[in-house]
Amino acid sequence: MISEHAGWKYLFFITFFALIMLPVYYTQLPVEEEGKSKVDIVGIVLLSVGVMGLLLFISTKNAVFFSAILCFWLFWRHIHRKDHPFISPAIS
Incomplete structure (x- = not known):
């Protein structure tokens, strides 16, 4: 505009x-308040690789789609088992 x-x-x-x-x-x-908080590195990596694989599949139509689905599934399992996940399952 x-x-x-x-x-x-x-x-x-x-x-x-x-x-x-x-x-x-x-x-x-x-x-x-200052507190000791830990960053969920595993959750960040799984979500990032899943999104990257999905975008690569959309743009190139190769077999990266299956690894993206696997990463999303592992991410979903990870956030439901972690006490303080990268993305809270309560918001989904």
């Missing part, structure tokens, strides 16, 4: 405005 009326160069002003507003956003964030 902006590029139709003002030109594509004005799209960079949106990014510039967002960068200018970062200090304001930072002051509005709630203070979180």
Whole structure:
């Protein structure tokens, strides 16, 4: 919409405005308690490989689809067994 009326160069002003507003956003964030949290690396890797395999299948139509399905299934099992998964199964 902006590029139709003002030109594509004005799209960079949106990014510039967002960068200018970062200090304001930072002051509005709630203070979180410092705690030891672990990142679910296995969940991130399984989901990433599954999405990558699905996108490769869509774009090239090769046999990567089966590995993507396997990764999605392993990811689904992983998030249901983990105490603090990468994506909570409650939101699905």
